[in-house]
Amino acid sequence: MTDDLSEKKQTQGIKADDEILAIDAAEEGRALTLGRDRTMLLHKLELAGNNINFSSIFDAPISLPFPYSYFEDHSSSNPNSFLDLLRQDHHQFASSSNSSSFSFDAFPLQNNNDTNLFFTDLPLPQAMTTKAEESSEVVNTAPTSPNSTSVSSSSNEAANDNTNKEVAVKDQEEGDQKEHKDTKPQLKVKKKNQKKAREARFAFLTKSDIDNLDDGYRWRKYGQKAVKNSPYPRSYYRCTTVGCGVKKRVERSSDDPSIVMTTYEGQHSHPFPMTPRGHLGMLTSPILDHGATTASSSSFSIPQPRYLLTQHHQPYNSMYNTSLNMINRSSSDGTFINPGSSSFPGFGYDHMPQASTPTTSAIRDHGLLQDILPSQIREDTINTQINEEDKK
DNA sequence: CGTGTTTGACCCGCGC
DNA sequence: GCGCGGGTCAAACACG
Numbered sequence: 010m011t012d013d014l015s016e017k018k019q020t021q022g023i024k025a026d027d028e029i030l031a032i033d034a035a036e037e038g039r040a041l042t043l044g045r046d047r048t049m050l051l052h053k054l055e056l057a058g059n060n061i062n063f064s065s066i067f068d069a070p071i072s073l074p075f076p077y078s079y080f081e082d083h084s085s086s087n088p089n090s091f092l093d094l095l096r097q098d099h100h101q102f103a104s105s106s107n108s109s110s111f112s113f114d115a116f117p118l119q120n121n122n123d124t125n126l127f128f129t130d131l132p133l134p135q136a137m138t139t140k141a142e143e144s145s146e147v148v149n150t151a152p153t154s155p156n157s158t159s160v161s162s163s164s165n166e167a168a169n170d171n172t173n174k175e176v177a178v179k180d181q182e183e184g185d186q187k188e189h190k191d192t193k194p195q196l197k198v199k200k201k202n203q204k205k206a207r208e209a210r211f212a213f214l215t216k217s218d219i220d221n222l223d224d225g226y227r228w229r230k231y232g233q234k235a236v237k238n239s240p241y242p243r244s245y246y247r248c249t250t251v252g253c254g255v256k257k258r259v260e261r262s263s264d265d266p267s268i269v270m271t272t273y274e275g276q277h278s279h280p281f282p283m284t285p286r287g288h289l290g291m292l293t294s295p296i297l298d299h300g301a302t303t304a305s306s307s308s309f310s311i312p313q314p315r316y317l318l319t320q321h322h323q324p325y326n327s328m329y330n331t332s333l334n335m336i337n338r339s340s341s342d343g344t345f346i347n348p349g350s351s352s353f354p355g356f357g358y359d360h361m362p363q364a365s366t367p368t369t370s371a372i373r374d375h376g377l378l379q380d381i382l383p384s385q386i387r388e389d390t391i392n393t394q395i396n397e398e399d400k401k
Numbered sequence: 402c403g404t405g406t407t408t409g410a411c412c413c414g415c416g417c
Numbered sequence: 418g419c420g421c422g423g424g425t426c427a428a429a430c431a432c433g
Binding site for chain 3: 231232234235236237243245247256258
Binding site for chain 2: 227228230231232233
């Protein structure tokens with residue numbers, strides 16, 4: 010690793026063995042130097058030309074420690090679908106800033122080992138490329154959109170392998186939580202072990218005015234640290250659900266203050282956000298829930314109702330058109346396809362379908378989509394997905 | 402009163 | 418060994 014990169018990593022708070030990936034900005038951002046000296050050459054990301062070939066990216070299933078199954082089979086009734094997240098973020102941006110829209114295009118990438126990356130057509134100024142080094146983020150020169158989110162992840166040895174390993178990681182994590190205040194020798198042992206099998210991490214960049222995105226979970230802030238060479242502090246959050254040791258770090262890019270990087274670590278031990286006060290009603294009928302919540306870190310809400318209420322009462326399909334535009338745009342690029350098995354088992358939704366039927370189920374059964382999206386839009390998306398399959 | 406935030410102190414790993 | 422920086426703790430505080 011070059012001194013320059015080491016310098017950058019150091020300034021970005023990256024340890025040599027940090028599971029969060031470091032991006033080598035060389036090769037116009039197409040070469041990723043992953044942690045542990047793994048390098049993955051990305052396919053040509055001709056995002057500007059909407060000509061991306063991610064065909065091989067989805068060759069293998071991926072797993073990511075993210076609270077939402079971004080690419081979950083839409084046929085399921087799983088509320089934690091990709092679109093759900095879209096809506097969440099949609100809301101977040103819409104309600105928290107002057108932004109009227111944003112895009113969220115995440116493309117799961119996988120190298121030949123165990124690291125998952127999510128790429129998006131996020132607008133990527135030079136500043137972001139630099140920042141991305143901390144979290145293995147996006148490296149491309151995409152056309153910009155008002156608000157964007159890029160997603161990437163890095164995982165430990167277990168995160169991308171199989172369920173058993175993920176469980177092992179989870180167990181260790183929980184053990185760390187419980188035993189955190191044990192004797193120092195034990196703590197040291199734990200730390201050492203933890204180093205070998207760290208929690209899966211999942212980071213994504215978001216262009217937003219607010220630091221702490223409402224991802225549907227309840228978070229408690231437990232720390233804040235100044236980031237070296239950055240005027241913006243890094244905040245540390247922990248999932249407030251009892252027994253759930255998931256953490257996330259939120260920091261703002263010093264180069265581009267409009268960019269927020271959120272890094273998730275660990276697996277949620279609960280199927281969906283739980284709150285002591287019990288707001289589960291939102292989960293079953295988000296659209297009906299018009300609860301007024303804040304944009305604070307502790308807010309726990311399903312966004313679209315607020316979005317609808319606060320954003321000029323846009324009709325449902327208008328909003329979802331926006332969401333779907335993201336998909337469509339990606340799909341038309343041949344970049345956003347339902348990777349099927351690329352769910353996020355890292356978050357341990359044992360009861361959730363693990364995208365059992367790659368590519369097909371989402372096409373035939375749209376789950377939430379079919380209830381909300383205009384059929385024409387669905388068909389467009391589907392056609393694109395089919396075309397992508399044909400390419401394979 | 403319950404919940405979440407703030408913030409200084411502390412611990413730990415790492416590089417020199 | 419020492420200093421630095423990241424990460425965490427926990428008491429104090431704020432808020433509804």
